[in-house]
Amino acid sequence: WMVLRRTGSSASLGNHDIKLTKRANRIVTDEELYPPLDINVVREDLSKRKSMENVMEESREPRDSIYSGKRFDESCLSPLTLKALSASGIVKMTRVQDATLSECLDGKDALVKAKTGTGKSMAFLLPAIETVVKAMSRSDDGGHRVSPIFALILCPTRELASQIAAEGKALLKYHEGIGVQTLIGGTRFKLDQQRLESDPCQILIATPGRLLDHIENKSNITSRLMALKLFIVDEADLLLDLGFRRDVEKIIDCLPRQRQSLLFSATIPKEVRRVSQLVLKRDHSYIDTIGLGCVETHDKVKQSCMVAPHESHFHLVPHILNEHISNTA
Template sequence: MFLQKRRQEQGKQLPFWELANQLAAEARKLLKYHRSLGVQVVIGGTRLPQEQRSMQANPCQILVATPGRLKDHLENTPGFSTRIRGVKVLVLDEADRLLDMGFRRDIEKIITFIPKDRQTLLFSATVSEEIHQISHLAMRKDYDFINAVQEGDEETHAQVNQTYMVAPLGLHLPILYDVLKKHVAEDAEYKVIVFCTTAMVTRLVAEVLSQLKLNIREIHSRKTQSARTKVSDEFRKSKGLILVSSDVSARGVDYPDVTLVMQVGLPADREQYIHRLGRTGRKGKEGQGILLLAPWEMHFLSTVNDLSISEAATPSVDSSIQAAVKDAVRRVEMKSKESAYQAWLGYYNSHKATNRDKARLVMLAEEFSQSIGLAVPPAIPKQILRKMGLSNVPGLRSS
């Protein structure tokens, strides 16, 4: 059994369906000449009855699962808990992230359903005290620890040419368009990922760039799972595409031959910056990474100053580019802009660097609203403001 995870994206579900599907695809390749052995995937976002029928109708010797959905089957699928008692191998993949996202209790419960006489493999990028604790729970006392990262090994980001640009929010979309346009012109086999702060900001940026006639695909947690799978598969196999993404594509996803990763806005933390960057410069190939920040986001650079990141000259975007972007923004639906504003406010309100001074946060949010063509920041439902802890904050309109 392979056990994979789900994550949260700024309070919204961020399924790791992509990693689970990749694991299952690789397992099926290995079983090409072993037709009697079957692989099944059970992940959140799909219909439980459909998975139940599939497991009943097809052989299942290897099961790839997210914790929540595996628990669903253990509790709601007749006979499943009995069948799982026959498990011979348990794999806990990316165990550190499973624990970070609060799945310890789920793991503990799942382990109670499977036999003690089994082989267990646990993989983790970091080895914290909690990892040691879950290792003692899931594995035998005499387990072997193998460090796969030897001293002196070059990390992926060392092969990526990293630069950053600093510009006011009002210039972020024009600069993004200018950089992408030049990159497309210089490399016929371009393959670009643009990372945005939230799902709704991702949708807005994708719509603007599509209006500008770039070859855009978008992927984020608000898309249906079938849509995300389709886009992910297309981007993996194709060239000449720009994928505008939330952090659903930031970690562990293997997209070959990505030529540029561009991050727009403040990354959640240093780790997230590195994971995003790691989508390019893979398997010994060179890559390029650009981080675009507002002047008040420059504090983030102190967390990555050991990664050979250097400042790039901010493009002097000419008036024709600015006019084209302004027209593209004007043609985007008002609902998309309002949703992006609300999501942007929620994201930066959750960031330690910007959530302490609410008056300043409101001022920055107004700057963002103007950058996406909203002269007046839209009203936000009172319930949402309460959840954000922003009720009765001067400058914010409620509905």
């Protein structure tokens, strides 16, 4: 800030007599940038939203249930897998699992259109586990210290990969010697290699970028993938939206041609169709568990929004996150 201050009358002084003085820059406080938000108002608003969600949940008709009438013990899953399902309190299949399980267990390629939140992770994890069980019963590792990878699952984000891995470990509770591992960003490359070699890994869940890093760095993962029996792509539409098509194509080139492939997606745009031609066999099945004119996200997945002035976002976002964490802890 500059201020012009004259030392005499304007009639007797010229421009050279004008004295320049500096005013100190004024510091703008956070309170001025981000006006204080009444947290009690936010709490009240969140409470109202939760009450409305509960009312809507209670008023839903039975037809909105994601479950079918079929039980898992009616399927041809292995006894140890059924035992793990029972231990987790899982008895009935969801509609997605009912529609896809028999096709997948028969070894057929499939393009599956399924909503998020309908049990689709288990719809491909169960076939992956059964594939590994059969492959291990038939294979002779010849005394090799590191086991082959029989099932590979590609997904777009590390959060999703970690979630699928946790679900897979629960289903493998009674299967001794079978392990599931992840290859995701945010971890050290050398630690990944050590973990993959020291711990059982017949099922690998990976994000495309990190998996390609290991393939291109000549790690032994390429040779381990030569025994692959089942290749799964989850959230294919999101994966392509994030720009992973080239990575997926490079990964496919490193996989054996004689394999079963499953591709799951909430939407089937042209780009997903094109990639499905690379991933799946020509005679693959198309299983639509959504139908035309339906939203891609399931009703059971709670979604909400809050409208707030831009200047309040700085205070509002951390508060909402803390509320969410405390409610899910």
